[in-house]
Amino acid sequence: MTGPPLDFLSDRARDIFRVVVESYLGTGVPVGSRTISRLPGLNLSPASIRNVMQDLEEAGLLAAPHTSAGRMPTETGLRLFVDAMMQADEPHDDDKRAIERELSGEGPIENALNTATALLSGLSACAGLVMVPRREAVVKQFSFAWLSGTQALAVLVGADGSVENRVVDLPPGTTPSMLIEAANFLSAHASGRTLGEAQQWLAQQIADGEHALDAAAANLIARGLAAWSRDSEDRPVLLVRGQANLIDAHATADLERVRQLLDELEGKSEIARLLDSARAGAATRIFIGSENKLFSLSGSSVIAAPYRGPGGRVIGVVGVIGPTRLNYARVVPMVDFTAQTLSRLMQ
Template structure:
């Protein structure tokens, strides 16, 4: 396996050639030949450039996908470039205005719906970066107002949860044996009266205490029905990825025609939101933008994709979510990283 180098180990000539190869590749997506580099103002012969590119390949920074096809940066090379050589460009005035306008339209600063604001920010970021935009929504526990059970058949019912904010969610619940329509009403009335004004977590804790202390007035099947009802909502709230993805169509362009397997893998990964959510959760712990390049993360070992993600903060200053983009490894890091960072800062500012 080839050794890898640090920026300090590269001489000026190697750094110049490496930077030009990366810049050209990120702009075109194509391998770069020595003749192309020689026309970019470098005072080296094509033969000398070929020798330098060979040295960079031996260091694991460049690779030749085909014989005589030129070189392209490896994932290791891209990481070295992003961490040690890239000169990030601030978002343009137009880009800043577009991001701020997308959030202003849904009135986040005036108390508008957070999900709509995050969806708008993600769509705008996707359009500006030509990548898929992703955002992890803050996990918010609804305050409960009312429960209901609608029988579907002898073995199943629709569990209905109404939040104090007017939100309504439904889940199909398997019924205990012996449950009658009157028991469904009894359980729903009990839950609405006993748990109204609480979050799901608080309702579950209260139910567990009452069951343990034998203080519940419910018996038999109705009691089990209440337990199952709380369990299905609590389990769903804990496990469901709260993730918004916008702009997947940007991942399919003229340059992907010869790489459809990679695109298919990436689209499948976006459908599996739990895996993407776990990756984004690793960015929650930090205060800075994180970049995941290709197989550095097991999730993208097949699709060869990159993720740029930045945490944003809620009104109390705590990190509550992550916003970012996902695309091919050859995205414009110098432009997109500051754009993602600005979007996160704007969200944080408006959520205060």
């Protein structure tokens, strides 16, 4: 979706267009000519401003939601403003400190990604999004903790220092000593392998008859590895936090749009595909409204930036989703800074 080039707008039209867009993004309310005429610096009558606003409307950059209302930017107008006129600020020092502080802790990468979505949601008053890198844990140590005659706690320590637990069902006749034997064997032979590699190795050992385990212990190991493998495959690739931020004071006038957006967030696969398209970009990308058919009904915008792992390889995307009247000048650098901070953490 494109509008007239910026060069085709007169200086007066640019000034008025900028005022309308910045005011609307700040308040969510259409802007009238009388309001603009009272602002310092323009020195134009309401009638002159109305004429320019009419020209901007005919150019497809502004729209009037009601006959007697002021003007608001169209999606075409927002795209022109974002691409050619917006002055993106540096993230506020307080925001930068909050992002760096919250993303500096140790622990599993998933914790940092969850924190990033919550941070962006709180700082932007939108919903925070993050694409979780698909990765298979590399085993460092494995153990079982006895819970009952039918269940045990499988504890996996990853090579990255992550520690996660899963409850597994035990075959009849399992004893605590069998759990110890199985865990010791797995720790000794699976360390340094991914879960998939460990499964393949165990299957080959059993097929060749070369393993030093009885059938019951081999069964325990297979159950533990299977539980972790299924968890890795089923782990969501998209985390969303702060959906409640999308229901604000302006949402009551457009409940159908908000309902549609929440439905889109519920069906995460489509949003995930959209974010995945931002992986190829070197910088932050902005998707505005019906430019993407996913948001043709909800009229939403997404700001997304890739974050990188070792070697500079893009491993995920972080961003926010909200109404098209986002404060782009503030949110764009905030998303970009969060992506940079995550990239440093992943090194």
